[in-house]
Amino acid sequence: MAKRNMKRLFKANRVYSVKQVCEICGVTKNTVSGWVKVGLHPSDVTKPYVFQGSSLIAFIEAQSRRDKRSLRLGEFKCFSCRGVFWPDAVAIEYMFSTKYRNVQVRANCDSCKTCATKLLNATQWDSVQKCKNTGASLDTIDEGKAGFKAKTGIKQITSENIFYYSNDRLLHGYIVFMGKYATKTIDAHLIAIREFERFSKGVVFKQITPQLVAQYREDLIQRGSELSEDAISNSTIGHRASQLRLFLTWLLKQKGYRSLDQTLPEYLDLPKAQMAKVKPAKEKVYPTLSEAEEMLRSMPKATRLDRRQRAVFACAFLTGLRANALAGLRHRDVDLQKSIFVQDGTNGRAKNGKSYRGRFFPVPETFLSVFTEWVNEMETLGARRDDAVFPTEQSLIQNRSPGVQPRKPFEPLKGADVVRQAFAVASKNTKHSYHPHSARHCLAAFGVELCRSEKEFKAWSLCLGHEDIKITRRHYGHMDEETCFEVMEIIETERNETGDEKDLILEFALQELHPRDPEYEKAKALYNARIGKPSKR
Structure with a gap:
């Protein structure tokens, strides 16, 4: 078994074929067959076998525990598949003796058939020879000095973790x-x-x-x-x-x-x-654009990694891309001159492999300025079209001197951890802990307020990567409870409007009106007048 922690490569709820196990672990079919012989539990007896992820994880954990203890006299360790096995006594072959009367012996691994060697002292070799002559099992040599040999495979079933194999x-x-x-x-x-x-x-x-x-x-x-x-x-x-x-x-x-x-x-x-009686979904918390701008200004920028975090945060509000798409963004995907970005579904980072082109959102100039400064800094270091906009720390270290030739490529981030960390740093001095998706909720809410027609909001929704405008309305930019109460308080205290006008203001604030509704523009004008925002003509 390979030295890397393979149990992290398997997922408990999934089912894997022999071919998939071989590809993930980098072993042969014979090795997998050997694992079955020493305790790996297939889902059924039908061949070719399939294995539940929970069984694979439990088997790997059991093998790891065996690796960490001392070998018993009759046990051999295979350094090819990392397994521990008990050969038959007659299968152990003498190789040579050392000047200190130690004996080197060998036996073939049950799992991968690789030859494994072991050094025995004179007393141990005498015990092995006795087993060879009498036909006794090797595990009787030091019986009682260690736990009995048992097969490993299925993880101990508990009430919290129950798996069935019939399906x-x-x-x-x-x-x-x-x-x-x-x-x-x-x-x-x-x-x-x-x-x-x-x-x-x-x-x-x-x-x-x-x-x-x-x-x-x-x-x-x-x-x-x-x-x-x-x-x-x-x-x-x-x-x-x-x-x-x-x-x-x-x-x-x-x-x-x-x-x-x-x-x-x-x-x-x-x-x-x-x-209707069920617990409602957790309220989605997101900052306003002005709050996000203040968060961006407060982020540190002393080191290159600090500036990368600021650029990640700014780009999230500038493009509305999801965390994984941000992590895989490359210079060819961004055109600062035309204010256009591309989500490339072919790099495996986009949700459901979706590709689309969009324009930068009309957010405050600070976001574009921070992102542009980072892109220019990367170009100074020699970044090319295929290089990552937000490279790994190792790539930044390797290419920290401008103009170094030959320059190594700027590799993209392996996952979205850096993106989440950027939002955690930005949220440090706020009352909420925001996550990368908060930027998309913020932009959706801003679009509801800014767009004046169905056509405008359709374009806004497409730039968020939503083919259907209903997705943006249903899942993004919901009004939080605090804002709802503020609107209700305004309606309660102001007495200048008629009852019908107050109803219109409330319906607009709760996003119950559609831009195609005949009273939408009137409701929007009344709402803007209430909050002191001039109407756009």
Whole structure:
């Protein structure tokens, strides 16, 4: 087994084929077969095997624990696959003796068939020879000095972590079907399916009934109605139901499952009356543009890494890109002269592999100035079109002197940690801890206030990467409770408008009016007059 921590490469809810395990671990099929012999638990006995991620993680952890203890006399350590094995006594071969009467012996690894060697003293070699002559097992030599030899594989099952294996081969096919989606989307769907599997106590999916699906739906709603901190929100309930509904729709089309009740997905429809009692989704907190500008000004800029953080924060509000897209941004994706940016879905960083072009948002000049200064600094260091806009720290160190030749490429960030860290630094002196997605919520709310027509808001939504304008309205820029109360207080204290005009102001403030509504412009003018903002003509 390789030295790297391979258990992090597997996910507990997923199902892996032998080929996938070989590719992830960098081993051969024979090695995987050897792992099965020494305790790796396949999901079923059908070949080719498939393995649940939880079994692979448990097996790797068990092998790691064995690596950290001292070997017993009859045990050998294979430095090729990192496994520990017990060969038959007759399979141990004598190699040579040292001048101190120590004996070098060898035996073939059970997993990868690689030759492993071991140095024994004279007494130990005599014990091995005795086992060879009598046919006794090697683990009887030092019996009682260590725990007995046992196979390793399935992790100890607890009430918090229960996995079933009867549906794994089917789920492997579903994972292949879901290949067009992003990794996070697939993982979210598998969480919902595994939760349903645990709820049904591992029922084989060929035996799913409408009553079972309906009971799971009621359980979701019940957990949302609880008053404890573990209660799930209506957003989580909706996602779990829709994810399981998609799986059941796919399941009903598979060979051997078409005899199931065709109405199964419909039993996951959520009743509005009961959902009204469910815990609401957590309020989305985001800064205003003026607050974000103050946060940007307060960020340190003494070192190059500090300036990179400031540029990351500024670019988030300038382009509205998600964290992973920001991390993978390259110089060819940004045109400062035309104020255009590109989200390149081919680099694997964009959500669902989406590519689109957009213009910089009309945010305060400070954001553009900070970002432009960083791009110019990178160009001074010799950055080219294919280099990362926000390179790794190692790349910045290697290319810290301008004009150094030959220059190494500026590698992009491996993940979104630096982006999240930039927002954490910016939020240091604020009452809220903002995250990268806060910038998108801020821009969506700003667009609702700024855009005067459906056409304008459609363009705004497209620059956020939303093909459907409803996504921007439904999921972004919601009014928080504090702002809502402020609007209500204004309506309560001001008595100049008629009752109908007050209703219009309230509907506009709560974003209940559509730009195509005939009273939209009137409501907007009344609202702007209330808050002291001049109307644009």
